[in-house]
Amino acid sequence: MSEQNSNWERGVLEKLAMSAIQEQRRARHWSIFFKVLTFGYLCVLLFLFLGWIGKSESPLSGKHTALVDMHGVIAAETAANADSVMTSLQDAFKDSHTQGVILRMDSPGGSPVQSGYINDEIHRLRAKYPKIPLYVVIEDICASGCYYVAAAADKIFVNKASLVGSIGVLMDGFGFTGTMDKLGVERRLMTAGENKGFMDPFSPVNVGQQEHAKNMLAEIHQQFIEVVKHGRGKRLKESPDIFSGLIWTGQKSIELGLADGMGNMESVARDVIKAEDIVDFTTHEGIAERLAKRFGAGMASAFPGLSTQAGIKLR
Numbered sequence: 001m002s003e004q005n006s007n008w009e010r011g012v013l014e015k016l017a018m019s020a021i022q023e024q025r026r027a028r029h030w031s032i033f034f035k036v037l038t039f040g041y042l043c044v045l046l047f048l049f050l051g052w053i054g055k056s057e058s059p060l061s062g063k064h065t066a067l068v069d070m071h072g073v074i075a076a077e078t079a080a081n082a083d084s085v086m087t088s089l090q091d092a093f094k095d096s097h098t099q100g101v102i103l104r105m106d107s108p109g110g111s112p113v114q115s116g117y118i119n120d121e122i123h124r125l126r127a128k129y130p131k132i133p134l135y136v137v138i139e140d141i142c143a144s145g146c147y148y149v150a151a152a153a154d155k156i157f158v159n160k161a162s163l164v165g166s167i168g169v170l171m172d173g174f175g176f177t178g179t180m181d182k183l184g185v186e187r188r189l190m191t192a193g194e195n196k197g198f199m200d201p202f203s204p205v206n207v208g209q210q211e212h213a214k215n216m217l218a219e220i221h222q223q224f225i226e227v228v229k230h231g232r233g234k235r236l237k238e239s240p241d242i243f244s245g246l247i248w249t250g251q252k253s254i255e256l257g258l259a260d261g262m263g264n265m266e267s268v269a270r271d272v273i274k275a276e277d278i279v280d281f282t283t284h285e286g287i288a289e290r291l292a293k294r295f296g297a298g299m300a301s302a303f304p305g306l307s308t309q310a311g312i313k314l315r
Contacts, residue, residue: 064277065269066092066101074110074118074145082117084283085149089121092281093129100273101134103153104265109144109166112220119227122152135272137265138162143247144169147258148224151231155272157263158250164258167228168245169221171199171213232257 068088072080092101103122109115126134136142136153143166150156158164187202198209225243229236236242236257253259263272270276 062277063097063099063275064279065273065275066095066098067104067265067278067280067282068092068101069104069280069282070118070146070149071104071106074107074114074149076111076114078110080107080110080114082114082121085118086121088281088283089118089125089134091283093125093132095279095281098132098279099275100132100269102137102265102268102273102278103134103150104137104139105142105146105150106139107143107146108141109146109148112145112148112169112224115145115148116223116227118149119152119231122149126152126154133273135268137263137268138164138250138259148227151228153231155260156258157261157268157272158253158259159264160249160251160262162250162253163247164250164253165242165247166245167224167243169217169224171217235260 068085070080070085072078074080074082076082089101089103092098122134126132133154134152136150136156138150138156138158139162141163142150142156142158143163147165147167189200189203195206195209195212199206199213221243228243237255239256242256242258248256248258250259250262254261265278266276269278
């Protein structure tokens with residue numbers, strides 16, 4: 001009897017042991033499964049973060065209209081920076097199936113340097129690919145630096161309610177001297193070079209520096225005027241208001257010769273370029289690139305001595 005009990009206990013223990021081993025195996029298998037799943041998920045996130053997923057190539061092998069978007073403020077640290085827009089335009093023109101390029105714009109303006117880079121590149125590409133026209137389609141607004149770029153196009157199309165123009169230059173800033181006096185704060189600025197503290201917002205206005213700033217703005221404004229006159233040619237109506245910094249509706253901009261007609265992306269592709277299929281060549285930055293630019297901008301703000309006190313803008 002004791003031997004039977006012993007055998008029964010041994011059998012129960014063996015079953016329990018085997019059950020425990022099997023349970024451990026199942027747990028290990030599930031653990032491996034979830035680890036692999038988590039690893040794959042993290043890889044996808046990493047690829048998205050670095051921008052490796054979502055980069056589009058031309059999906060059509062036939063004739064098409066190439067689209068490049070330029071939205072937002074034109075500046076080195078924004079999506080509408082010269083490098084991105086120029087790369088997109090280069091890819092669009094290089095494609096052997098591109099029948100025409102649409103630069104779709106919605107921007108209040110921005111850096112005159114970045115705008116100038118894009119304008120120059122459009123002229124270069126139009127000369128290199130003379131059979132491929134470039135048309136600008138303006139959505140809500142194309143002002144200042146945005147129009148600086150648009151002036152290089154073959155034709156400009158607008159909506160009747162679009163806002164177009166603002167051909168001028170500004171340098172903005174603030175003066176805090178009165179506030180500092182009230183708070184009893186003393187500004188202690190040391191420079192090597194009598195104008196190194198140029199337009200410092202915490203110091204009283206220096207008439208000589210102010211005059212120098214106005215001369216710079218006038219010079220850049222004249223450059224802007226020449227770019228517009230060169231781009232628009234005889235289409236531009238003679239009016240002293242055109243270069244005064246005023247902005248007009250799309251309808252009025254056509255009357256003034258700042259634009260050529262009404263149209264949107266679809267109508268220009270269909271009726272002007274005669275290629276209804278539209279391929280987007282816009283360069284889209286990955287999250288990592290955007291974070292890097294924001295980090296750079298944040299560093300510049302944290303160390304104002306590394307940057308100018310006031311920026312010149314075509315806005």
